[in-house]
Amino acid sequence: QVQLVQSGSELKKPGASVKVSCKASGYTFTSYAMNWVRQAPGQGLEWMGWINTNTGNPTYAQGFTGRFVFSLDTSVSTAYLQISSLKAEDTAVYYCATNVVPAALYAFDIWGQGTMVTVSS
Amino acid sequence: DIQMTQSPSTLSASVGDRVTITCRASQSISSWLAWYQQKPGKAPKLLIYKASSLESGVPSRFSGSGSGTEFTLTISSLQPDDFATYYCQQYNSYSLFTFGPGTKVDIK
Numbered sequence: 367q368v369q370l371v372q373s374g375s376e377l378k379k380p381g382a383s384v385k386v387s388c389k390a391s392g393y394t395f396t397s398y399a400m401n402w403v404r405q406a407p408g409q410g411l412e413w414m415g416w417i418n419t420n421t422g423n424p425t426y427a428q429g430f431t432g433r434f435v436f437s438l439d440t441s442v443s444t445a446y447l448q449i450s451s452l453k454a455e456d457t458a459v460y461y462c463a464t465n466v467v468p469a470a471l472y473a474f475d476i477w478g479q480g481t482m483v484t485v486s487s
Numbered sequence: 488d489i490q491m492t493q494s495p496s497t498l499s500a501s502v503g504d505r506v507t508i509t510c511r512a513s514q515s516i517s518s519w520l521a522w523y524q525q526k527p528g529k530a531p532k533l534l535i536y537k538a539s540s541l542e543s544g545v546p547s548r549f550s551g552s553g554s555g556t557e558f559t560l561t562i563s564s565l566q567p568d569d570f571a572t573y574y575c576q577q578y579n580s581y582s583l584f585t586f587g588p589g590t591k592v593d594i595k
Contacts, residue, residue: 472578473521
């Protein structure tokens with residue numbers, strides 16, 4: 367079945383980097399864009415941006431430029447989110463999400479299970 | 488950028504109640520509005536896309552309506568499994584995607 371499986375929880379110190387993976391299965395990875403969504407503890411959902419899985423071209427939402435990098439390894443149908451110079455306020459659950467049903471345009475019908483990133487000294 | 492608001496922020500209701508959540512956009516987004524349900528510790532689940540289209544597998548007690556700047560999500564008869572937080576999400580070609588702040592539906 368169509369699914370996105372993310373890497374496990376991470377505990378990092380301030381200033382470190384983290385790389386979260388999102389492995390797709392059950393569909394053609396390069397046919398659908400991959401989005402990233404952040405959810406801080408007890409807070410709502412924030413769209414971070416998306417990456418064109420065909421060209422590798424990323425688009426970042428306001429507030430997610432500079433320290434955030436989206437990348438791909440199409441040979442293993444995996445998208446990555448790397449965050450550098452981690453701060454306490456980066457503590458959040460990070461989700462990958464995509465849309466594989468053409469009718470549901472501009473909505474995210476498939477989500478990863480989420481990856482908790484905790485930044486603490 | 489387009490801003491999204493939701494009302495109410497919290498809603499207390501009983502099983503069997505009809506529940507309506509409103510989502511407003513700061514400018515017209517046509518019908519590019521989706522609704523999600525999220526339970527604690529879980530990923531969001533798509534309920535409605537294009538303002539009023541029911542996602543496959545979602546119970547028919549959920550419905551969406553609206554266009555332009557005002558949208559509603561209605562649960563016709565609230566079930567125990569429906570206690571959760573609901574988010575709207577818009578798409579536009581400039582700022583792309585934005586989520587609303589969420590509405591928590593809890594037990595009265």
